[in-house]
Amino acid sequence: MTLVAVALLAVGTYAFRLAGPLLHGRFQPSADMRRLLSVGAAVLLVALLATAALTQGQGFAGWARPAGVLTAAVLAWRKAPFMVIVAAAALTTALLRLAGVP
């Protein structure tokens, strides 16, 4: 079943990428449309990270995981390197779990 997801995603993505060669010169998206696409991408990514940070199944994920993600948020806002952001999130969550926080 996961193979279906990979196949659909691969075929659709390639179709998007062929837009230029296939529509050559016949269509250019407006500035408004390009802006809408970039805002839409940010909305999807943050909705994903918010639900992944706070929920497990259809309930609350516990405090350890959102605490780790909050650490990452502070570091990301302060422009820390990528590896530092990700490692700090995992480390915070792991330490809290070690201390008994669910």
Add this chain to the structure above:
Amino acid sequence: MRSLYRTYDPRLLRDVAMVCLADGVIGASFGAITVAGGLPAWLPVVMSLVVFAGAAQFSAVGVLLAGGSPLAAAATGLLLNTRTVPFSLALTDSLGSGRAARMLGAHLITDETAAFALAEDDPARRRTTFRLSGLTLFITWNLGVLAGSLVGTALGDPGALGLDAAYPAVLLALTVPALRDPRTRRAVLTGAALALAATPFLPPGLPVLLALAGVLTAGRPS
């Protein structure tokens, strides 16, 4: 290497190398998180070769790990990848010389390669820049994913290691630059609130798609 230095600006080579290194690390996290989350090791490797779009891959896997259907996973990834359409339209002539080369080159369109190529004004330089950044990024991304998948298989309990916090942290690191724009931030916060509020009531994968309604609150640029 000497011939490379003659053809390409050393600063471009350095920038491409930096981006490759960063994306290799992101690829390794993608492989490790996917496998540690319980999905088979072939999945991240095959997906990276045929999809080759980091954010979409992370999102599709995130939906699958949350128990969402393959359809919801593919839809989320595809919505993210709609942004390759304007890149493809802008880069058509840089994708390669001749129809077949352009069809192949199209697979290498990503945020990063589009940024590198569009920064060049001269058409010939734009084409060589696209090819250089596209091929090196494709190789390092997939090697990173392969390495991460192998490591992920060897890791222990993902919960004890805090790896479930690593996935949202990766998405956060990727989106924070866009959040510095206040209009985007408003849309993003509305969307995230909608998705969280809907999670107890909707099947996995759908709350994230519902979040797209947040785009309506972005308003128009003044």
